[in-house]
Amino acid sequence: xxxxxxxxxxxxxxxxxxxxxxxxxxxxxxxxxxxxxxxxxxxxxxxxxxxxxxxxxxxxxxxxxxxxxxxxxxxxxxxxxxxxxxxxxxxxxxxxxxxxxxxxxxxxxxxxxxxxxxxxxxxxxxxxxxxxxxxxxxxxxxxxxxxxxxxxxxxxxxxxxxxxxxxxxxxxxxxxxxxxxxxxxxxxxxxxxxxxxxxxxxxxxxxxxxxxxxxxxxxxxxxxxxxxxxxxxxxxxxxxxxxxxxxxxxxxxxxxxxxxxxxxxxxxxxxxxxxxxxxxxxxxxxxxxxxxxxxxxxxxxxxxxxxxxxxxxxxxxxxxxxxxxxxxxxxxxxxxxxxxxxxxxxxxxxxxxxxxxxxxxxxxxxxxxxxxxxxxxxxxxxxxxxxxxxxxxxxxxxxxxxxxxxxxxxxxxxxxxxxxxxxxxxxxxxxxxxxxxxxxxxxxxxxxxxxxxxxxxxxxxxxxxxxxxxxxxxxxxxxxxxxxx
Amino acid sequence: xxxxxxxxxxxxxxxxxxxxxxxxxxxxxxxxxxxxxxxxxxxxxxxxxxxxxxxxxxxxxxxxxxxxxxxxxxxxxxxxxxxxxxxxxxxxxxxxxxxxxxxxxxxxxxxxxxxxxxxxxxxxxxxxxxxxxxxxxxxxxxxxxxxxxxxxxxxxxxxxxxxxxxxxxxxxxxxxxxxxxxxxxxxxxxxxxxxxxxxxxxxxxxxxxxxxxxxxxxxxxxxxxxxxxxxxxxxxxxxxxxxxxxxxxxxxxxxxxxxxxxxxxxxxxxxxxxxxxxxxxxxxxxxxxxxxxxxxxxxxxxxxxxxxxxxxxxxxxxxxxxxxxxxxxxxxxxxxxxxxxxxxxxxxxxxxxxxxxxxxxxxxxxxxxxxxxxxxxxxxxxxxxxxxxxxxxxxxxxxxxxxxxxxxxxxxxxxxxxxxxxxxxxxxxxxxxxxxxxxxxxxxxxxxxxxxxxxxxxxxxxxxxxxxxxxxxxxxxxxxxxx
Numbered sequence: 001x002x003x004x005x006x007x008x009x010x011x012x013x014x015x016x017x018x019x020x021x022x023x024x025x026x027x028x029x030x031x032x033x034x035x036x037x038x039x040x041x042x043x044x045x046x047x048x049x050x051x052x053x054x055x056x057x058x059x060x061x062x063x064x065x066x067x068x069x070x071x072x073x074x075x076x077x078x079x080x081x082x083x084x085x086x087x088x089x090x091x092x093x094x095x096x097x098x099x100x101x102x103x104x105x106x107x108x109x110x111x112x113x114x115x116x117x118x119x120x121x122x123x124x125x126x127x128x129x130x131x132x133x134x135x136x137x138x139x140x141x142x143x144x145x146x147x148x149x150x151x152x153x154x155x156x157x158x159x160x161x162x163x164x165x166x167x168x169x170x171x172x173x174x175x176x177x178x179x180x181x182x183x184x185x186x187x188x189x190x191x192x193x194x195x196x197x198x199x200x201x202x203x204x205x206x207x208x209x210x211x212x213x214x215x216x217x218x219x220x221x222x223x224x225x226x227x228x229x230x231x232x233x234x235x236x237x238x239x240x241x242x243x244x245x246x247x248x249x250x251x252x253x254x255x256x257x258x259x260x261x262x263x264x265x266x267x268x269x270x271x272x273x274x275x276x277x278x279x280x281x282x283x284x285x286x287x288x289x290x291x292x293x294x295x296x297x298x299x300x301x302x303x304x305x306x307x308x309x310x311x312x313x314x315x316x317x318x319x320x321x322x323x324x325x326x327x328x329x330x331x332x333x334x335x336x337x338x339x340x341x342x343x344x345x346x347x348x349x350x351x352x353x354x355x356x357x358x359x360x361x362x363x364x365x366x367x368x369x370x371x372x373x374x375x376x377x378x379x380x381x382x383x384x385x386x387x388x389x390x391x392x393x394x395x396x397x398x399x400x401x402x403x404x405x406x407x408x409x410x411x412x413x414x415x416x417x418x419x420x421x422x423x424x425x426x427x428x429x430x431x432x433x434x435x436x437x438x439x440x441x442x443x444x445x446x447x448x449x450x451x452x453x454x455x456x457x458x459x460x461x462x463x464x465x466x467x468x469x470x471x472x473x474x475x476x477x478x479x480x481x482x483x484x485x
Numbered sequence: 486x487x488x489x490x491x492x493x494x495x496x497x498x499x500x501x502x503x504x505x506x507x508x509x510x511x512x513x514x515x516x517x518x519x520x521x522x523x524x525x526x527x528x529x530x531x532x533x534x535x536x537x538x539x540x541x542x543x544x545x546x547x548x549x550x551x552x553x554x555x556x557x558x559x560x561x562x563x564x565x566x567x568x569x570x571x572x573x574x575x576x577x578x579x580x581x582x583x584x585x586x587x588x589x590x591x592x593x594x595x596x597x598x599x600x601x602x603x604x605x606x607x608x609x610x611x612x613x614x615x616x617x618x619x620x621x622x623x624x625x626x627x628x629x630x631x632x633x634x635x636x637x638x639x640x641x642x643x644x645x646x647x648x649x650x651x652x653x654x655x656x657x658x659x660x661x662x663x664x665x666x667x668x669x670x671x672x673x674x675x676x677x678x679x680x681x682x683x684x685x686x687x688x689x690x691x692x693x694x695x696x697x698x699x700x701x702x703x704x705x706x707x708x709x710x711x712x713x714x715x716x717x718x719x720x721x722x723x724x725x726x727x728x729x730x731x732x733x734x735x736x737x738x739x740x741x742x743x744x745x746x747x748x749x750x751x752x753x754x755x756x757x758x759x760x761x762x763x764x765x766x767x768x769x770x771x772x773x774x775x776x777x778x779x780x781x782x783x784x785x786x787x788x789x790x791x792x793x794x795x796x797x798x799x800x801x802x803x804x805x806x807x808x809x810x811x812x813x814x815x816x817x818x819x820x821x822x823x824x825x826x827x828x829x830x831x832x833x834x835x836x837x838x839x840x841x842x843x844x845x846x847x848x849x850x851x852x853x854x855x856x857x858x859x860x861x862x863x864x865x866x867x868x869x870x871x872x873x874x875x876x877x878x879x880x881x882x883x884x885x886x887x888x889x890x891x892x893x894x895x896x897x898x899x900x901x902x903x904x905x906x907x908x909x910x911x912x913x914x915x916x917x918x919x920x921x922x923x924x925x926x927x928x929x930x931x932x933x934x935x936x937x938x939x940x941x942x943x944x945x946x947x948x949x950x951x952x953x954x955x956x957x958x959x960x961x962x963x964x965x966x967x968x
Contacts, residue, residue, distance in 0.1 A: 041575060045804035047563070048555040048577060048674040050709050082800050082846070086819060091803035279846035281855065284681035284797060287711055 004201040004244070006237055007214055008167050009159035010229075011196040012174060015130055016060050016151040017184045023129050023151035024051035024094055031190050035144040043149045045089030050285045053078070057151035058103070060183045061127040062291070062299050064153055065104025067177055067306070068122045073101040075290055078127075078283040083276060086143055087131035095128030095154075097280050100288075102126030111173035112308070113166055120170055121158040128152050133191065147191070153183070159198060159214065164233035168226050171195070176307045179332045188225050195223045197259075199236040201244070215240075216252050220266050223259045232259040236266055310335055318348035327356050333370045334360070340377040346384050354380060358401060374408045375401065382411045390424040390470050391415070424470040426477070429461065432469070433477045436460045437485070444482055454478065487512055488637040488963045491542050491694045498538045498545050505535030505545030505589065512547035512591045515638045523614040523636065525629035527552045528560050528593040536587045542721075543701050544587030549642030551630050552593040553600055554580050554685075555674035559590075563599045563676045564608030567805045567830035570812050577674025578709065579643065579685050579702040586701040594629030594642055598832050600650055600678040601798060602626055606891065607832050615657060616964035617930050621888040624657040626650040627688060631658040634688045635964040641689040641698050647678045648790055649883075649909035651686045652921040652935060657888035659923045659931025659962050661954075662688050663695040663947070666940045667916025668713045670699065671706030679797035682790075682913040690961045692922060692951040696720035699943075723944040726952040729770030733936070733949065734876040735763065738780045739905055747901060751886035755932050758925040759882040762934050765956040766880075771949070774876070778868060785861045787907040789914070791838075792845045792858035798835075799842030805830070866915040873939035878949050880936050881908055883921050887930030909935060918943040920950045923959040931959070 019029050025042040032038055042049040058076060065072055077100045080092040096102035107122040132148040134141055155174065161167045175193065178186040186193055200215035207213055218236060223229050236257075243249040254272035282288075305313075307329040314325035329335045334355065341351040359380075363370060383400055386392045392400060392415060403414045415421065423429060436457055437444060443453040454475075461474050486494070486503060497503045516529045526549075538545040550556060553563045555573040562568045580590070595608040605613040605628025613628035615621040616636040623632045627644035631654035634642050644651035646664040655662025664686035672683055687698040700721050705714040738744060742756050766773050807813045807826030814826035831839075845854035872879055885902040912919035912935075919937040926932065936953070938946035954960050 044809050046555075046573070046575075046810065047561075047568070047571075047676040047804065048573075048575075048672075050673055052708060052710055080800055082803065084803060084806075084820075084823065086808070089804060089806075089809050091806070092800050277848050279800070279843065279848075279851075281796060281800070281846060284679075285709075285711060 003204055004237075004241060005204050005208060006162050006233075007159040007198075007200045007202065008161040008163075008233060009198040010155070010157045010161070010167060010170065011198075012155045012157075012171060013130075013194045013196075014153050014155070014174070014178050014184050014186055015147075015192040016057055016153060017187075017192060018060065018182050019054055019056045019151060021054055022149035023054050023057045023127065025149050026052070027149060029150050030146075032146055035142070036146060038146045039148070043089070043145055045091070051078075051094055051283065053286055054151065057127060059295075059299055060151070060181075061103040061125070061153055062296065063181055063303060064155075064178070064183055065107070065125050066296075066300055067181060067303060068104060068107035068109055068125060068155075070104025070107035070122060070125060071101070072104060072291060072296060075100070075288045076103075077288050078286045079280045080283050081278040081280055083278055085131070087134055088148060089145075093129055093131065094283050094286075096126035098124055100282070109170070109173065111170055113169045118161075118166060118169070120160040123156040123158055125153060125155045128154060153178075159200070159217075164230040164237075167197070167233055168230050171226055171229060173308075176329075176332075180304060180306045182304070191224065193224075195229055196221050197223055197229055197232055197236075199233055199240070201237065201240045216249075217254050218252075218266075219256045221256055221258045221269065224261075228259055228261060231264055232266060235264065239266065307332070307335070310339075314348075314352070318342075318352065320349065320352050324352050324356050327360065328352060331370070337370050337377055341380055344378055344381045346377075346381045347388075350384055351380070354384065358398065362405060373405075375404055379404060379411050386411070386415065390422055390473070392420050392422050393467075393471055395471075396420050396422065396467075421468065422470050423465050423468045424473055426473070429465075429469050429474055430477050430481070432461050432464050433457070433474070433481050436464070437478075437481055444485060447482060487515055487547070487639055488961070489640070490691050490961050491546060491640050491689075491697050494546050494640065495538075495542045495544075505538055507535070508545065509533050509535050509547050509589055509591060512639045515636070516592050516633070519616070519633055519636045519638050523616055523619070523632050524611050525595055525613050525632040525636070525638075526592045527562050527564060527595055527608070527610055527629070530559065530591050530593075533589055533591045536589050539587055541586045542697050543583065545589065547589045547591040547639045548583070548698075549592050549594045549630055549633050549639055550580060550590050551596055551627055551643050551645055553596055553645055553676040554643060555676070556580060556590070556593070559593065561593065561676075562609065564596045564610065565598045565830065565832075565835075566609045567807065567811050567826065569609060571810050573674075575674065578671035578704075578706045580674065582704060583643075583698075583701050588701065591639065592633070594627070594633055596628060596630075596645075596650075597626035598835055599676060599798075599802065600626040600645055600647055600683075601794075601835050601838055603649065603653060605629070605632075605654065607834050609832075612891065615888045616966060617659060618888065618966065621890055621930070622657065624653040624884075624888065627654050627662075630688045631655055631660060631662070634658070634690060635660050637963040640694055641687055643702070644686050644688050645675055645678075646684045646686050646913065647682045647794060648907070648913055651684075651688060652909050652912075652919060653884060655688050655921045656883035656923070656931070656933030656935075658688075659933075659959065659964060660688055660690050661692055661695050661920065661922050661950075662686065663692075663699060663920040663950075664912070664918070665699050665703065665943050666918045668709070668711040669703045669715050669718075669918075669943065671704065671709040671712045673706055673708040677797075677801040679794040680801060681797060682794055682910075684913065684916070690963070692920070692947055692954050692960075693721070693724060695920065696724055696947050696951075718943065720944055720947055723948070724951050725948055726769075726955050728948055728952045731770075731877040731945075731949065732772045732774065732875070733766060733878045733880050734774045734776045734872055735880050736783075737775045737777050738783055739881055739908055740775070745901055745905075749886065751927055752902065752905075754927040755882060755884075755886045758927060758932055759934060762924040762953070762957070763880070765953055768956055769952050771952075773880070776872065776876075782861070782864060782868065783904050783908070786865060786911060787903050789858045789861045789865070790907060790910040791841065792854050793862060795838045795842035796846050796855055797842070799839045799846070802835075802839070862914045865911050869911055869915055869917065869937075870939065873942075877942075877945055878936050878938040880934060880949075883909065883933040883935045887927045887932050909937075912937045916940055918946045920946055922950050922954050923962060924953075924957060925959075931962075
């Protein structure tokens, strides 16, 4: 391993899940348990049907292109990729090749890998239609055309990653970008993300800038989870190194393999010489159309703050720990919740504590998503304000929050119901403190000798007030009254 | 009755001299006679009923639909065995539009399989005969539509035109064939042949009727991105015979008899007749000039058409597998099912074109054939656009003479007259509005002239045709069988 440098390039397919309809047909874009329920005549290739471009899908594709720093084309074109397969009844896929240029070319993405900044060059990103999903059984296969025609973004990187972990970190960053930019849920459990992985190895010490030294490229098709990407890359690296060691590496031809999830191996599919000729040509039913500067500008403006940017703000402006910042940005809805809480006036650190410890813990336990949480950012701010103003203690506040979630009622109502108003009146507390001290002169002596009797006094005050005395005020008054004696 | 034009029929219907139901019955009866004699129809809609007559000229009047238009609940075969049992569940936009105007379809007409042919002999229901002479072809691909309109089954039938599939059969059958600017009529529901060249259009017996029908078929369609808004274009209302001051041109390399040293008698007469027709323009106050177009460019035209149309067709027709629709073939697995269905279903001509189409798109051939064809297409279109800067239209004869005998195979091109036969395809390359009208007889058979103008200038093209038509006695002519 130490003798070799690994080169990894990715082709990442991500469905755009945030459009109402498919990319060229008016069928619904969505996930349905019921097979073949979201289809229109075009999706089944009926004669005379024509593709109509979903402008929203193009907009989202351009947004992704801009985020990746790609160049956008002046004119939008689509092309046909011709092949016969039951997952696409037209028997061609409408996609974009690199000539004429697709929604984006030549960009880059810098991402965080174990605290280190890594940059991957993006060759291109293009918009195409997804194919149907097939399930194979021993004696038959089933086809679900719900997925056929769903807008799909394919991102092609240069071979700039050097380990399986780097590749996975890149994919995780991209997933977060798709989620933050509201392009896709990017949920691999729903099959929304699929990858092809290119792996080659070269001897260390050779010039990595010279493509001749890059070794023989092996493409691994259809890896459907990030775990699969990691395992497939590692398997392939080991396999290729073994060939080197055996001395048979040079006999290996450029080839396409597939990742087999059952055996955890890659399996030979075809040689580069047998590569399929897809006979691309420009889709004649979609007239080329100009992407105006105004449109581009409005798309650019619609790009929200992405995870990496938010993380930086959380650390530098809100002084959160890197750990907390990471937890908060992991899911966009959580980060949005946090930002809304702050925009309502909450202390950033306090809000972060509430969310990372209490709220996320609750969601985890209940297997819920934050969007389904009864407690709104405003309610959280109400609770935090009551603590700040001394109306309830921080201990009480946790009880309030749990009851709010249980009973689905406003925090103020809950506080009233539980009778939880905190006593913060100096005189009331002082009268009680004086009484407690008067009853235990011996313990005051013990306290002076260094014994810990202080907590006992606090406990007695709490007992007398049924826990409603403001704890910090109580402590302060006890100190004052002892000092007076 | 069915030999009359639309305006006249409309007046008769309005005045109550005849009912829509009576017209439909007459048209159905005529359909059966024509079917018997010329084999023009895939389906005759025996249960067609008259429609309410409104102010709309098209209302209550029967017409025919080329069988490559998708019609809901009605067999739509594209004249191919691959769709011999296909009954669509949606209707082409152009047909929907005609229905909205109250038009009544009475039959579906035969074409060359999927429009890929120019003879009217490759449809799965057999050859279509020319109503002027049964031993001759109608040309194609809108053979059945041309035959039926010429035989007086109804005043019009829809057609589609990828190379000359409306305008050539119109010429051979002595009627009018008009394809408007690309995208004026939605192609949604038209079985595609070559999408960048496919046009919807109509076959009629007069320019006036062509204008009325296309007014009824056209319109922007959200299901066809190449369609455009023509709501401010009213072809029928804009008709005028006053074209004084216009300038048209013809092309020396195509029309000069000296270009054809071995010209047949028919060709000579046809070209003479064409030049005589040009004289009529002078009566109309229109200037005619002969221009020259580089013959290298012109001679490349037929190959350009073959390359582009075959390439697009190969891809367009890959949806025909017999699995989702069409008669499913019996085999052990889906690949063999598809192969069997396609091998048995398509005629040899189409299969040959698929092979050409695949070949020219292959990575190693693409630049040499497909991209070069695109380049030459652009050059030809640019040259024609240049002509349209100086002239209102290009006028040329259609074909090398009247309808051919069945034993002349049109698909074996005579090198000498290839451009003469194929130049109408330039109208498809550029999406130009183009109309063919009869301009005389050769050998007792009709011949025709074509007028092609710049995109979006449909009214101008129709007016030139309308005025020219008025100087000749062929308006509303119905086929009279000589043999």
